[in-house]
Amino acid sequence: MIRREGERVRAGVNYTLRPGAYAILWDGRALLLTFQAGPEPEFQLPGGGIDAGEAPVASLHREVMEETGWTMFGPRRLGAFRRFVYMPEYDLWAEKLCSIYLARPVLRRSDPLEEDHTAIWVHPERAIELLGNPGDRRFVAQWWAGR
Secondary structure: OOOEOOOOOOOOOOOEEEEEEEEEEEOOOOEEEEEEOOOOOEEEOOEEEOOOOOOHHHHHHHHHHHHHOEEEEEEEEEEEEEEEEEEOOOOEEEEEEEEEEEEEEEEEOOOOOOOOEEEEEEOHHHHHHHEOOHHHHHHHHHHHHHO
């Protein structure tokens, strides 16, 4: 059973399954997060939806580049959680199946490619305070406590 984080399931809502891959990006000093200004301002682990036919790790590399402008190396899957949320940018109620990976950021190639995203470096303890969803916070806290 994959743990649910955040909002409870709403009765009468049809959720669309939306698998995604997200990264805890640690360079030995700080974590690389993304700040998404809209539609709701939020600090997030870089990552996002896995496109049809796309492998999760390939999706993760693509999403990290789009949201931070960085390449990464050696993603290792830590686990997963589910979130039931409304995604206003897609006008969609989604059951997000979030797979979390640990990886090392390697090279900054550009500014973030996605509009309204900013790459932010923060200490892991600060990241736990800033991250906008409880699943991201739990995974970072568990990783930080156990490293």
